[in-house]
Amino acid sequence: MSHTDKPLTLAGKTYQSRLIIGSGKYKSFEENLAALEASGAEMITVAIRRVNLGQHKDQPNLLEVISPDRYTILPNTAGCYTAADAVRTCRMARELLDGHKLVKLEVLGDQKTLYPDVTETLAAAEQLVADGFDVMVYTSDDPLIAKRLEEIGCIAVMPLGAPIGSGLGIRNPYNIRMILENATVPIIVDAGVGTPSDATIAMELGCDGVLMNTAIAEANNPVLMASAMRKAVESGREAWLAGRMPRKLYASASSPIDGTFF
Amino acid sequence: MKLTVNGDTIDVTAPCTIQDLLMHLDMATGRVAVEVNREIAPRSSHRETQLRDGDNIEIVHAIGGG
Numbered sequence: 473m474s475h476t477d478k479p480l481t482l483a484g485k486t487y488q489s490r491l492i493i494g495s496g497k498y499k500s501f502e503e504n505l506a507a508l509e510a511s512g513a514e515m516i517t518v519a520i521r522r523v524n525l526g527q528h529k530d531q532p533n534l535l536e537v538i539s540p541d542r543y544t545i546l547p548n549t550a551g552c553y554t555a556a557d558a559v560r561t562c563r564m565a566r567e568l569l570d571g572h573k574l575v576k577l578e579v580l581g582d583q584k585t586l587y588p589d590v591t592e593t594l595a596a597a598e599q600l601v602a603d604g605f606d607v608m609v610y611t612s613d614d615p616l617i618a619k620r621l622e623e624i625g626c627i628a629v630m631p632l633g634a635p636i637g638s639g640l641g642i643r644n645p646y647n648i649r650m651i652l653e654n655a656t657v658p659i660i661v662d663a664g665v666g667t668p669s670d671a672t673i674a675m676e677l678g679c680d681g682v683l684m685n686t687a688i689a690e691a692n693n694p695v696l697m698a699s700a701m702r703k704a705v706e707s708g709r710e711a712w713l714a715g716r717m718p719r720k721l722y723a724s725a726s727s728p729i730d731g732t733f734f
Numbered sequence: 735m736k737l738t739v740n741g742d743t744i745d746v747t748a749p750c751t752i753q754d755l756l757m758h759l760d761m762a763t764g765r766v767a768v769e770v771n772r773e774i775a776p777r778s779s780h781r782e783t784q785l786r787d788g789d790n791i792e793i794v795h796a797i798g799g800g
Contacts, residue, residue: 497800498798517800518798519800520767520795521797521799533765534797535765535795550799560769564792565767567776568767568796570777636800685799
């Protein structure tokens with residue numbers, strides 16, 4: 473590659489990979505780890521939940537399989553429907569991970585769509601930024617809300633491509649473009665990617681990264697799909713850097729007309 | 735004394751620190767975070783923090799999620 477890309481920087485740390493994966497819906501921690509390795513991702517998001525009191529101590533722990541020394545752990549607030557619950561979850565995560573400040577904020581509004589509740593999201597973002605967290609925030613693809621979240625001090629804004637777990641792809645590329653045009657922080661598409669071409673489209677639009685869970689975890693072969701996603705994200709990034717040809721309504725011959733002998 | 739731990743009521747013998755509770759639950763070596771009455775109890779305080787009858791404790795860990 474003749475062009476050298478700048479790495480993705482999040483909260484002062486640089487990442488060669490622009491893919492972030494999840495840890496939900498896998499058959500086992502081992503399958504999750506194999507997918508993580510195949511994806512090339514350097515960051516993985518995890519949920520924070522109650523310990524089952526009946527759990528045996530020899531039962532493996534996610535953080536023992538996926539090491540925080542090797543990967544950046546991104547605790548998320550999945551399942552929170554209020555700003556207060558999300559802030560509380562982030563504080564627990566920070567304690568769990570020894571003062572780690574990076575979090576993925578999501579405050580949901582409705583169980584059927586899992587759409588973000590943007591008013592609660594804005595309130596939680598303000599509290600978390602004031603509390604010293606580095607906030608990567610899941611939000612709708614509304615350009616004005618994305619800008620507000622950036623102004624609050626979120627270190628990355630993560631608009632959905634389509635509802636969480638839907639696999640419907642980038643439903644509104646024009647909104648993502650508007651968000652990108654106004655942004656000075658990394659924009660990462662979070663949610664909606666179903667197949668590698670969706671991830672490529674997000675990257676071709678100029679997104680700084682893609683976060684996905686179900687598209688890999690629910691593939692028939694998650695490890696192979698993780699590898700496909702790695703290539704898709706890299707491909708879309710390179711295409712964006714290369715700059716695509718303009719769209720034209722009519723044909724444009726690729727072979728010269730001069731020198732024809734017929 | 736009675737404590738509420740992750741929504742369940744359990745009986746423990748007083749005195750009981752957070753560390754004692756974690757050992758009682760077989761979680762002393764695990765990577766967990768603890769809240770007592772909605773306040774974070776930092777790991778460094780587990781050995782000295784005495785729990786009181788009626789305390790509400792949450793013990794969480796990281797699990798798979800997206």
